[in-house]
Amino acid sequence: MTVAGTLDATRVPTTRRYLMCPPRFFAVDYVINPWMDPSQPVDADLAMAQWTELRDTYRRLGHTVEEITPRPGLPDMVFAANSGTVIDGRVLGSRFRAPQRSAEAEHFRRWFVEHGYRDLTMPTKINEAEGDFAWTGGLLLAGTGFRTDPAAHGEAQExxxxxxxxxxLTDPRYYHLDTALFVLAEATDTAPAQIAYYPDAFSPGTRRVLARLFPDAVLGDEADASCFGLNAVSDGRNVVLPLEAVSLADRLAARGYEPVLLDISELRKAGGGPKCCTLEIRK
Structure with a gap:
């Protein structure tokens, strides 16, 4: 579903390449974030249908989607954003804080090697990749507070x-940066980057930094954040976000973006949304 807005001619989509993992073994068998409740039933078929619609939406928008084979016993492997950070063809892999997810890192490392990525480094610090890293086209915004170690930020820079x-990050519900912030448009030679974020997820000092760096940011509220509205994916014009994020969608449309609303309710039971399922590969 799309929300019509007054499209600004400057909102130009750019073709992206994504890596995704089908939720064939999706389940909520443990608790590693506040959204997970193993006592609540999970519909694996519905999760697959929602993931498939997300993948097919990217393809309809003109993007390339590659897939990695899921592995049994790794129900969160669907959240591919946590598997690596790729900028200019350089790959920094992941190292998970939760032992339940630690084996995912090696499967994704093998995928990168098998697909010709030779400039690949596995981190020595806890680093949950694009879960806590957001590339603006000029800066790598790096989250910490719950998952990624602060020292991993320096490692990423090197x-x-x-x-x-x-x-x-200071609110445990928003334990990854990608649950509270996303890049709407990357910086170009003629325009600064634009982001959207939920201020209350961050420390006071971080809020001041974000306000200084991005004075024109789109600000989300509690309703936007609690439905994972900030866990969105933008190609510079089209913004894929959860169905319930109606008010955020209206604000984006008013800025000339075109929201694309999708149902990710089953995936959200594990603390995931569109961005969590999507690793961007920047060659």
Whole structure:
């Protein structure tokens, strides 16, 4: 479903390449974030249908989607954003804090190697990849507070060769940066980057940093954040976000973006949304 807005001619989509993992073994068998409740039933078929619609939406928008084979015993492997950070063809892999997810890192590392990515480094610090890293086209915004170690920010700067800005998360519901912030449009030679974020997920100092760096940001509220509205994916014009994020969608449309609303309710039971399922590969 799309929300019509007054499209700004400057909102130009760019073709993206994504890596995704089908939720063939999706389940909520343990608790590693506040959204997970193993006592609540999970419909694996519905999760697959929602994931498939997300994948097919990207393809309809003109993007390339590659898939990695899921592995039994790794129900969160569907959340591919946590598997690596790729900028200019350089790959920084992941190292998970939760032991339940630690084996995922090696499966994704093998995928990158098998697909010709030779400039690949596995981190020595806890680093949950695009869960806590957001590339603006000029800066790597890096979250910490619950999952990724602060020292991983410096490691990312050395490996990827890009400037890193550290941001502190303080609300345990928004344990990854990608649950509270996403990049709407990357910086170009003629325009700064634009982001959307939920201020209350961050420390006071981090809020001041974000306001200074992105004075024109779209600000989300509690309703937007609690439905994972900030766990969105933008190609510079089209913004894929959860069905319930109606008020955020209206604000985006008013800025010239075209919201695309999808149902991710089953995936949200494990603390995931569109971005969690989507790793961007920047060559």
């Amino acid at each position: 490996v990827l060769g890009v400037p890193v800005v550290s941001l502190r």
